[in-house]
Amino acid sequence: MQFIDLKTQFERIEDDVFSRVSTVLQSQKYVMGPEIAELEEKLAEYAGVRHAISCSSGTDALVIPLMGYDLKATDAVFVPSFTFFASAESITLAGGTPVFVDSDATTFNLSPADLDRAIDETLAEGKLTPRGIITVDLFGQPADYDEILAIADKHGLFVIEDAAQGFGGEYKGAKAGSFGNVASTSFFPAKPLGCYGDGGAIFTDDDDLAELIKSIRVHGQGSDKYDNVRIGVNGRLDSIQAAVLLSKLAIFDSEVEARNQVANAYSERLSDVLAVPAVTNGKLSVWAQYTLVAKDADERTAIIDACKAAGVPTAIYYPIPIHLSTAYKNLGYKLGDLPVCEDLANRVFSIPMHPYLQESDIEQIVAAVKEGLR
Numbered sequence: 001m002q003f004i005d006l007k008t009q010f011e012r013i014e015d016d017v018f019s020r021v022s023t024v025l026q027s028q029k030y031v032m033g034p035e036i037a038e039l040e041e042k043l044a045e046y047a048g049v050r051h052a053i054s055c056s057s058g059t060d061a062l063v064i065p066l067m068g069y070d071l072k073a074t075d076a077v078f079v080p081s082f083t084f085f086a087s088a089e090s091i092t093l094a095g096g097t098p099v100f101v102d103s104d105a106t107t108f109n110l111s112p113a114d115l116d117r118a119i120d121e122t123l124a125e126g127k128l129t130p131r132g133i134i135t136v137d138l139f140g141q142p143a144d145y146d147e148i149l150a151i152a153d154k155h156g157l158f159v160i161e162d163a164a165q166g167f168g169g170e171y172k173g174a175k176a177g178s179f180g181n182v183a184s185t186s187f188f189p190a191k192p193l194g195c196y197g198d199g200g201a202i203f204t205d206d207d208d209l210a211e212l213i214k215s216i217r218v219h220g221q222g223s224d225k226y227d228n229v230r231i232g233v234n235g236r237l238d239s240i241q242a243a244v245l246l247s248k249l250a251i252f253d254s255e256v257e258a259r260n261q262v263a264n265a266y267s268e269r270l271s272d273v274l275a276v277p278a279v280t281n282g283k284l285s286v287w288a289q290y291t292l293v294a295k296d297a298d299e300r301t302a303i304i305d306a307c308k309a310a311g312v313p314t315a316i317y318y319p320i321p322i323h324l325s326t327a328y329k330n331l332g333y334k335l336g337d338l339p340v341c342e343d344l345a346n347r348v349f350s351i352p353m354h355p356y357l358q359e360s361d362i363e364q365i366v367a368a369v370k371e372g373l374r
Contacts (some may be wrong), residue, residue, distance in 0.1 A: 003313040004190050008356040013247045020243035033239035039246055043201055047177035051210035053202045054237035055217055058164045058186020061200035062090035064235055065160060065182045068212045071096030076128035078118055080110040081321040082341035083136045087162050088322045097128055100323040102338040106278050108138050112147035119155055132158040137166025137176050140286040141279055145171055145179045165288035168192050168256045172282040177203040187245060192286045193252055195241040258355035259287040266290055269366045273373055289317055290353040297346045304349060306372030312365050315350045
């Protein structure tokens with residue numbers, strides 16, 4: 001059994017993928033070929049924004065717009081601690097300082113209440129200047145944007161939506177990738193919409209910011225390719241990956257629907273024995289992960305062991321909150337500073353989630369989880 005089944009998906013789109021990739025190979029336009037423009041147009045239309053700018057990875061999709069904000073080491077960017085490391089790492093790479101925020105215990109996303117607290121404490125301490133917020137649509141569910149954007153407006157902060165796990169999801173009828181000043185996503189193969197390597201995209205309605213992002217993406221290029229007007233990166237998506245994404249985008253909505261059917265089947269069978277993930281009102285999750293919460297670390301270990309014995313793969317996202325990671329020891333965080341995400345890190349685990357799970361697979365997975373609870 002596969003945790004994520006890319007092989008079955010490939011068999012569904014194999015002819016189209018080979019056709020599109022062959023076109024790239026025959027044209028030999030491997031970098032910024034016509035597939036890039038086609039993909040960017042379709043991504044912008046899908047997300048409902050004016051600009052979609054492809055790039056080389058989900059991390060670059062965060063770093064590039066952060067570079068556009070010209071961060072200094074004394075600039076604070078608020079970010080959830082319970083997420084993948086790149087959400088915070090990008091702030092450091094762009095020159096700023098991450099300030100970590102606790103999670104909502106129900107959705108696992110950034111807690112608006114704790115965001116308010118973190119901003120107030122940062123202002124009171126006076127060492128850092130609040131500049132921005134990175135939200136994360138964790139496990140596929142959009143964050144609580146009404147509350148977060150209101151807080152950002154109150155303090156004059158920019159907002160970057162990290163939709164690496166949430167692209168395809170919705171919040172009150174609007175697509176993930178359309179919130180804040182700018183949004184980013186990842187096309188890592190394991191993502192709900194992934195390519196066959198690394199890739200990403202940046203979304204914005206801001207024309208000036210879009211032009212700045214395009215410049216930074218190509219070494220800070222100006223009007224001439226040899227006139228570099230700012231420091232940038234080599235952050236382009238290659239044409240072959242764009243071709244793959246065009247094939248996958250054509251079936252993406254049907255896969256999102258199938259993911260939700262799988263999630264509903266899991267929740268119906270497991271809600272009486274475990275805390276199942278909750279999608280709050282007005283949201284559609286794309287279910288990048290289906291994450292359960294055990295009673296404690298020992299119960300989680302027992303479930304994972306039972307699943308392994310039954311041939312069911314599991315994963316833990318994330319066992320160490322970023323504020324407790326070795327890389328950020330210099331910031332002085334300690335155990336107990338962000339209690340909700342620390343508790344979740346000790347208890348959460350994820351089971352297989354992809355659009356091609358069959359009823360027999362779901363029954364096998366559920367049985368293994370319940371065996372671990374005996």
